[in-house]
Amino acid sequence: MDIQLSDVIGHVAAFLTTVSFVPQVVRVVQTKSTKDISLGMFLLMASGVTLWLIYGLMIMQWPLIMCNGATILLVMVILYYKLRYK
């Protein structure tokens, strides 16, 4: 199996799962409506992504560190709106 191809796919995958939170952030900021969003989902996601970041720091993998750092910020915005405008 071509390692370089798998690396490209892994990086595109990481980029997509990270930026996927952007449209949700835009939506909650614009609408300030979060009734249908699960608080549990974003609390678990914040916990998991924080551990991914710690994992990335432990093995010093910069793509993991950057993607999960960005994801934490996006998830925190969603959580802030969920808790403020529930």
Add this chain to the structure above:
Amino acid sequence: MDIQLSDVIGHVAAFLTTVSFVPQVVRVVQTKSTKDISLGMFLLMASGVTLWLIYGLMIMQWPLIMCNGATILLVMVILYYKLRYK
């Protein structure tokens, strides 16, 4: 750095980010209300997680394969409800 500890943290991180979708699935199934959920988020997430699964298959990493396989199913349920009950 202790490799075994980082492996444990990575596995717990993968478990948390995977199961984080469960409360959102429960919520959309119970309420059939998906107005506040971003279609863009879950389309991008489905694309990214599919690539993560392909990446996991290319490097034959069973934790990646299982977590992303499970996540795809959960995200698909949310997308189904989003498209059906928008």
